Amino acid sequence: MDRLDALEAQSVYILREAYNRIEPLAMLWSLGKDSNVMLWLARKAFLGHVPFPVVHVDTGKKFKEMYEFRDRYAKEWGLDFVREECPPIDAVDQSLPPAARSAARKTEGLRRAIDRYGFKGLIAGIRRDEQATRAKERVFSPRGESGEWDFRDQPPEFWDQYKTDFPPGAHLRIHPLLHWTELDIWLYTQREGIPIIPLYLSKNGKRYRSLGDQDITHPVESDAATIEEIIAELQTTRTAERAGRAMDHEREDAFERLRASGYM
Known part of the structure; x- marks a missing residue:
């Protein structure tokens, strides 16, 4: 297993x-x-x-x-x-x-x-x-x-x-x-073909790693435009998953x- x-x-x-x-x-x-x-x-x-x-x-x-x-x-x-x-x-x-x-x-x-x-x-x-x-x-x-x-x-x-x-x-x-872990979630999503919200994929050099209310959630710098690229990014990034959540900076x-x- x-x-x-x-x-x-x-x-x-x-x-x-x-x-x-x-x-x-x-x-x-x-x-x-x-x-x-x-x-x-x-x-x-x-x-x-x-x-x-x-x-x-x-x-x-x-x-x-x-x-x-x-x-x-x-x-x-x-x-x-x-x-x-x-x-x-x-x-x-x-x-x-x-x-x-x-x-x-x-x-x-x-x-x-x-x-x-x-x-x-x-x-x-x-x-x-x-x-x-x-x-x-x-x-x-x-x-x-x-x-x-x-x-x-x-x-x-x-x-x-x-x-x-x-x-x-x-x-x-x-x-x-x-x-x-966050990486597990994306590996499993890839394996199972689970539908995703497109905001997780990079657009103009930014994407959302964590989604919440629109007024208190912001994208992070990223070029990961596919699930495969998200997985590769997570294996090297030092940016926190909730870096785009305003609440986590209070x-x-x-x-x-x-x-x-x-x-x-």
């Missing part, structure tokens, strides 16, 4: 464990490369059908290419698609820096979705290598009644044994891609505060 086969097998196992043990369950779809791989894995895990709702917490500020991708593949893949609208920016913590405050709208939108549908488990496409705070996550990660995350008190996970019994009012975040604690309060 090669590395990609091993990654795929572990993620499929995690998805099936979540489906078997948690109800109601949903998957968060951010429309980016990671959550598209996660959806692809879910379709593999359940024989071509995703057996739980797929939720887009929508700020209304994504790139048009992202919305076009969402509308096309929600239909083509037969998803039980749910769109949850985020509240206005004045409804979130005003003490956060500007970009983090904009991103925090997603936290409030997600809380609304949890309250509306009563989800006990939410599958999310985060990776440990993506950001330092996310490296502290568990595969099955408990959240409090308001969605808060205590990153100082995480359950042990030995030999792929996951704890799923938590107090009433809590819910779980399930992370089937936690053990993947105060050091901003992202940790967002994650602790329930951000995806």
Whole structure:
């Protein structure tokens, strides 16, 4: 079994464990490369059908290419698609820096979705290598009644044994891609022929490595115009994956505060 086969097998196992043990369950779809791989894995895990709702917490500020991708593949893949609208920016913590405050709208939108549908488990496409705070996550990660995350008190996970019994009012975040890297994502996308948003490919010497809201996400310098060229670039680049995210250039604690309060 090669590395990609091993990654795929572990993620499929995690998805099936979540489906078997948690109800109601949903998957968060951010429309980016990671959550598209996660959806692809879910379709593999359940024989071509995703057996739980797929939720887009929508700020209304994504790139048009992202919305076009969402509308096309929600239909083509037969998803039980749910769109949850985020509240206005004045409804979130005003003490956060500007970009983090904009991103925090997603936290409030997600809380609304949890309250509306009563989800006990939410599958999310985060990776440990993506950001330092996310490296502290568990595969099955408990959240409090308001969605808060205590990153100082995480359950042990030995030999792929996951704890799923938590107090009433809590819910779980399930992370089937936690053990993947950015390079793994692109190698798997190439192998599987997974559709991608064209913003990831270079145009006029720039491309997006990470996609978020249009007003707080910027391209990086790159000539990688194909997936093959992206893979080659990632093997040598020293530019951080989230270098184009305005939020990652604000105060050091901003992202940790967002994650602790329930951000995806």
